[in-house]
Amino acid sequence: MSIPDNDPVLNIAVFALFVAITLYVVYRVSTRNSSTSDYYAAGSAFTGRQNGIALSGDFLSAASFLGIAGAIAIHGYDGFLYSIGFLVAWMVDLLLIAELLRNTGRFTMGDVLSFRMKQRPVRAAAATSTLVISFFYMLAQMAGAGGLVALLLDIHGGFGQALVIGVVGVVMVLYVLVGGMKGTTWVQIIKATILLLTGALITVFLFGKFGFSFSNLLSAAADNSPLGDELLQPGGSYGKSEVTKLDFVSLALALVLGAAALPHVLMRFYTVPNSREARRSVVWATACMTLFYLCTLVIGFGAAALVGPEAIKNAPGGENSAAPLLALNIGGTVLLGIVSAVAFATILAVVAGLTITASASFAHDVYANIFKNGKAEPAAEVRVARLTAVAVGAFAIVGGILANGQNIAFLVALAFAVAASANLSTLLYSLFWKRFNTTGTLWGIYGGLIASLVLVFFSPVMSGAADSIVKSVDFHWFPLKNPGLVSIPFSFLCGFVGTFVGRSKADPVKHAEMEVRSLTGIGS
Numbered sequence: 001m002s003i004p005d006n007d008p009v010l011n012i013a014v015f016a017l018f019v020a021i022t023l024y025v026v027y028r029v030s031t032r033n034s035s036t037s038d039y040y041a042a043g044s045a046f047t048g049r050q051n052g053i054a055l056s057g058d059f060l061s062a063a064s065f066l067g068i069a070g071a072i073a074i075h076g077y078d079g080f081l082y083s084i085g086f087l088v089a090w091m092v093d094l095l096l097i098a099e100l101l102r103n104t105g106r107f108t109m110g111d112v113l114s115f116r117m118k119q120r121p122v123r124a125a126a127a128t129s130t131l132v133i134s135f136f137y138m139l140a141q142m143a144g145a146g147g148l149v150a151l152l153l154d155i156h157g158g159f160g161q162a163l164v165i166g167v168v169g170v171v172m173v174l175y176v177l178v179g180g181m182k183g184t185t186w187v188q189i190i191k192a193t194i195l196l197l198t199g200a201l202i203t204v205f206l207f208g209k210f211g212f213s214f215s216n217l218l219s220a221a222a223d224n225s226p227l228g229d230e231l232l233q234p235g236g237s238y239g240k241s242e243v244t245k246l247d248f249v250s251l252a253l254a255l256v257l258g259a260a261a262l263p264h265v266l267m268r269f270y271t272v273p274n275s276r277e278a279r280r281s282v283v284w285a286t287a288c289m290t291l292f293y294l295c296t297l298v299i300g301f302g303a304a305a306l307v308g309p310e311a312i313k314n315a316p317g318g319e320n321s322a323a324p325l326l327a328l329n330i331g332g333t334v335l336l337g338i339v340s341a342v343a344f345a346t347i348l349a350v351v352a353g354l355t356i357t358a359s360a361s362f363a364h365d366v367y368a369n370i371f372k373n374g375k376a377e378p379a380a381e382v383r384v385a386r387l388t389a390v391a392v393g394a395f396a397i398v399g400g401i402l403a404n405g406q407n408i409a410f411l412v413a414l415a416f417a418v419a420a421s422a423n424l425s426t427l428l429y430s431l432f433w434k435r436f437n438t439t440g441t442l443w444g445i446y447g448g449l450i451a452s453l454v455l456v457f458f459s460p461v462m463s464g465a466a467d468s469i470v471k472s473v474d475f476h477w478f479p480l481k482n483p484g485l486v487s488i489p490f491s492f493l494c495g496f497v498g499t500f501v502g503r504s505k506a507d508p509v510k511h512a513e514m515e516v517r518s519l520t521g522i523g524s
Contacts (some may be wrong), residue, residue, distance in 0.1 A: 007502065010333055010334070010337045013337070013343075014132075014337040014338060014340065014341040015339075015340065015341045015344045015391065015416065016335075018341045018344070018345050019171055019348070020176070021190075021223060022186075022187045022190060022191075022345070022348075023174065023175070023178070023186070025183070025186050025190065026175055026178050026179035026183030026184075026186065026187060027178055027179070027183075028184050029183055033418065033446070036107065036364065036368075036378045036381050036382060037107075038180060038181075038182065038359045039180040039181060039360075039382045039385060040107040040108075040180075040181055040184055040267075040270070040356075040364065040385075041106075041107055041180070041181055041267075041270040041271050042180070042181040042182035042271045044270060044271060044272060044273045045182075045271070045273070046185060046271045046272055046277075047272070047277060047280075048237055048272055048276070048277035048278070048279070048280025048283075049280065049283045049284050050185075050189060050283020051185070051268060051269075051271050051272050051277065051278075051281040051483035052193065052280060052281040052282065052283065052285040052286075052287075053186040053188075053189050053192050053284060053285070053288060054185045054186075054189045054268065054271075055188075055268050055281055055282070055284070055285035056192045056196075056266060056284070056285045056288035056289050056292070057188030057189060057190075057191045057192030057195070057350075058188050058264060058290075058349070058350060058353045058372075059086070059259070059285065059455040060192065060195060060289060060292055060346065060350075061137075061140065061287065061346060061347070061412060063342055064083075064086065064292065064293070064296065064346075065199075065296070065323060065342070065345055065346050066320040066321075066322070066323055066324075066399070067140075067319070067320060067411075067412065068082045068083055068293075068296050068300065068322070069296050069299045069300045069303060069321060069322045069326075070300070070301020070303075070318070070319030070320050070322040070323070070367050071237075071300070071321075071446065072111065072296065072297065072299075072301060072303075072304070072313065073221075073300045073301070073303035073304040073307070073309060073312055073319070073322040074229030074302070074304075074309050074312065074313065074319055075227075075230055075231075075236045075237040076221070076225070076227060076230070076233075076236050076238035076239050076301075076463055077230055077231070077233055077234050077235075077236060078234060078235070078236045078248075079300060080116055080296075080297055081238075081248070081252070082255065082413070083249070083293040083296055084257055084293075085252055085256055086259070086289070086293070087286070087289055087290060087293055087361075088255075088256050088439070089168065089255055089256050089257070089258060089260065089287060089416075090259060090282055090286045090289070092256065092257065092259065092260040093259055093260045093265070093282050094279065094283070094286070096259045096260065096414070096428065096431075097266070097427065098138075098269055098275075098278045098281065098282050098517070099275040099278055099279055099280055100275075100320075100431050101266055101269050101278075101427075101516040101520070102185065102270065102272065102274070102275045102278040102430070102521075103267045103517050103518045103520070103521045104514060104517055104518045105270065106270065107267070107270055107360055107364050107425070108126070108130070108263070108267060108357075108360055108361050108364050109126050109130060109263050109266050109267070109361070109423065110122070110123040110126035110127060110130075110361060110364070110365035110369075111382070112293050112379070112427065112430060112431075113125075113126050113324060113426055113427070113430055113441060113445075114126070114365075114369075115430070115508025115510065115514050116343055116430070116506070116507050116511055116513075116514050117240065117430075117438040117441050118435065118438045118504065119369055120214075120369070120370050120373075121438065121441065121442055122438060122441050123365040123366065123370055124366065124370060124510075125333055125367070125441065125442055125445040125446060126327040126423075126445065127362055127365040127366045128360045128445075128446075128449070129263075129419075129422040129423055129445050129449050130263040130357065130358060130361040130413050131139075131358050131361065132418065132422070132449060132453070133138055133262065133266065133415055133418050133419045133422065133423075134263060134354045134355075134357055134358040135358075135392075135395060135396065135399060135419055136414055137262070137264070137350075137354050137415040137417035138355075138392075138399060138400065139399045139400060139403040139410060139415075140317065140353055140397035140404075140411035140412045140415065141351045141354075141396075141400070141413055142165050142168065142169065142331070142347075142351070142396055142397065142399065142400020142401070142403065142405070142412050143320075143400055143403040143411060145345055153226075153324065154254065161401075161512070162401045165397055165400045165401055166397050168344070168347060168348065168351070168391070168398055168400075169351075169361075169393045169394070169397035171348055172348050172351040172352050172355060172393060172396075173355065173389055173393035174356045175348065175349075175352040176352050176359065176386075176389045176393075177386050177389060177390075178355045181271060181356055184349070184352045184353055184356055185271060186267075187348070187349045188349045188352075188353060189350060190345075191346060191348075191349040192288060194253075194342055194345065195292065195342055195346060195472075196288060196291060196292055196295075196385055198338060198339060198342045199292050199295035199296065199299065200291070200295060201293075202295070202298075202299055202302075202323075202326070202327065202331075202335075202339070202487065203294075203295045203298045203299065205330050206298055206299070206330065207298070209288035209306070209330065210305075211300075214298075215239050216425050217301055217302060217305060218232055218301055219411050220305035220306075220449070221301040221302070221304035221305040223305075224304060224306075224308050224309075225304050225308075225309050226309060226310075231304065233506070238317075240250075243479050244316075244478065246479075246480060246485065247480045247481055247482060248389065249485055250417075250481075250482040250483065250484045250485035250486075251481075251482045251484070252293075253420070253484045253485055253488055254413055254414075254416045254417035254420055254482050254483075254484030255413060255416055256489070257420040257424055257484070257488060258264070258413075258415070258417060258419045258420040258484075259416065260261040260420075260423075260424055260427075260455075261419040261422070261423035261424040261427060262415075262416070262419045262467045263356040263357050263358075263419070263423070264353045264356075267356075267357045267360065268281070268353075269281065272490075273520050274521060291317045297298065297324075298320025299323055299326060300322065302326055302330075303322040303323065303325065303409075305331065306326060307325045307326055307329055308323065308330045312325060312330075321345070322502075323339060324336055324339055324340055324343065327339035327340075332336075332345060338439075340444065344514060347497055351396065351467050354392075354394070354396075354471070355389050355392050355393060356385075358388065358389075358392045358408055359385040359386070359388035359389040359392060360385055360427075362384070362388045363381050363382070363384040363385035363388055364381065364385075365386045365429030367381060367397040368381045368384075373487050379452050392483040402469070403469065414456060414461065414482065414483075417452055417456075417482050417483050417484040417487060418456075418487075420448075420453045420455065420484060420488050420489050421448035421449065421451060421452040421483070421484065421490070421491045422445050422448045422449040422452065423489065424488070424491070425444045425448060425491040425492040425494075425495045426444040426445050426495055427438075428489075429441075429444065429495050429496075429499075430514075431514075431518060433499075434506060434508070434511050435499060435506050436495070436506060437474035437499050437502050437504045437505060437506045438502065438506055439498045439499065439501060439502020439503070440496070440499030440502060440505045441495070441500040442498065442501075443495055443496030443497065443498025443499075443501075444491050444492070444498065445481050445491075445496040446492060446494075446495050447491055447493075447495070447498075448487055448488070448490060448491025448494065449452040449493030451483070451485075451486065451487040451490045451491070452483045452487035455480075455487055456476045456483055458475065458476050458478045459478045459479075459480060459481055459483065460476050460479070460481050461481050462475070462476060463475050463476050464476035
């Protein structure tokens with residue numbers, strides 16, 4: 001589909017202006033990044049409000065802005081279930097994870113998991129899961145970048161989209177290299193603020209077009225959709241068969257449990273000075289995201305009403321083009337340019353957060369604590385983190401090119417499933433089960449990680465379906481697109497069995513220390 005009213009020069013100019021401003025901000029706020037505390041945790045200098053807004057900026061990815069709006073426009077009610085899952089997930093963070101994690105760890109998830117276990121094998125396992133999960137999440141963001149630029153510049157060729165994904169990857173690495181965690185946090189705060197304002201602005205415009213009546217908007221969306229009134233009812237996407245119903249249960253489990261195990265979300269709790277501010281962070285993040293997801297509900301149905309599902313599907317970028325096409329419809333090229341810049345900013349900020357998390361995990365857990373036995377020089381550790389960021393950026397670019405065209409909300413759901421499978425069981429066991437030991441930790445991480453990856457590889461995501469990544473052959477035998485229903489319980493089972501099978505005994509003294517520290521903050 002060609003967009004005749006689109007102005008590529010304006011779109012690129014708005015995006016370039018955002019990049020220039022945020023790079024300047026990153027440079028100004030990051031005057032010193034020589035210590036590991038500065039580079040990984042911004043010196044723990046952010047308030048709960050600032051970190052909460054940054055958390056929402058880190059979490060509200062291209063999946064939230066582009067993928068969910070597209071899913072609602074095409075599938076209606078079932079598309080909004082992504083929003084519900086992403087939002088409810090923060091209750092798990094608030095009630096079980098945020099405060100205890102902030103008190104127990106220092107920079108990474110590996111600090112918590114290895115607190116009372118053997119350091120080297122557990123840190124290696126934690127770093128492995130962090131790198132794999134970050135890579136999965138990056139695939140979604142990079143795929144979003146390719147689809148968005150395909151729409152803006154009407155680029156149908158794979159080479160042009162691949163080139164743009166490469167540019168996004170390079171800019172993202174620059175954010176991390178120049179700014180560290182402090183610079184990345186300010187980019188996320190700016191991006192979250194702009195994203196919320198833009199979402200609210202489009203929502204008000206849409207309500208104005210339909211007489212400020214949500215009922216009129218829903219009726220117009222149903223009338224303009226092939227699903228008709230079914231657009232407003234459950235089952236449009238996940239109620240067609242028993243397999244799709246199970247897929248929905250699996251998706252819901254992954255979304256609700258995944259946020260509490262995402263390494264780049266967990267790492268943000270170390271940027272505040274104490275556990276009280278960590279709790280405030282979650283409250284602020286939840287409030288910001290509640291507002292935004294309510295806006296996406298209106299934006300998604302507005303796109304169905306004014307643009308139409310067929311036009312969205314046929315546009316470059318497919319489902320992910322719903323929000324930009326709606327912006328073009330209601331505000332012309334200027335609003336499209338703004339929305340496109342916000343979408344790019346969303347992608348850049350989230351991928352920058354993922355990159356710094358992956359690089360910190362490798363440098364802190366692997367280099368400093370495995371290779372150097374905890375005696376690495378801070379400057380050398382930061383240097384290794386920066387080199388890792390470059391390598392992670394390169395992998396993300398290649399992966400994004402391969403995943404280009406997939407619905408990015410769906411790709412993020414896969415990352416949530418892998419995170420919940422690999423990390424959640426071991427985090428909860430470590431914090432709350434006295435008998436849990438090193439063997440149980442390793443079984444839980446590797447068992448959940450391997451199970452989720454194997455099930456994804458042999459699922460319709462990879463082959464056997466019209467929208468599979470590999471279309472030429474069919475080697476799938478696992479029927480569900482999301483592995484969470486099987487891999488998450490399997491991870492808990494592996495951690496439980498490994499604890500009783502392993503010869504290593506739990507250290508009651510270290511557990512008592514961890515319990516006091518996690519609940520009171522003494523010694524954190």
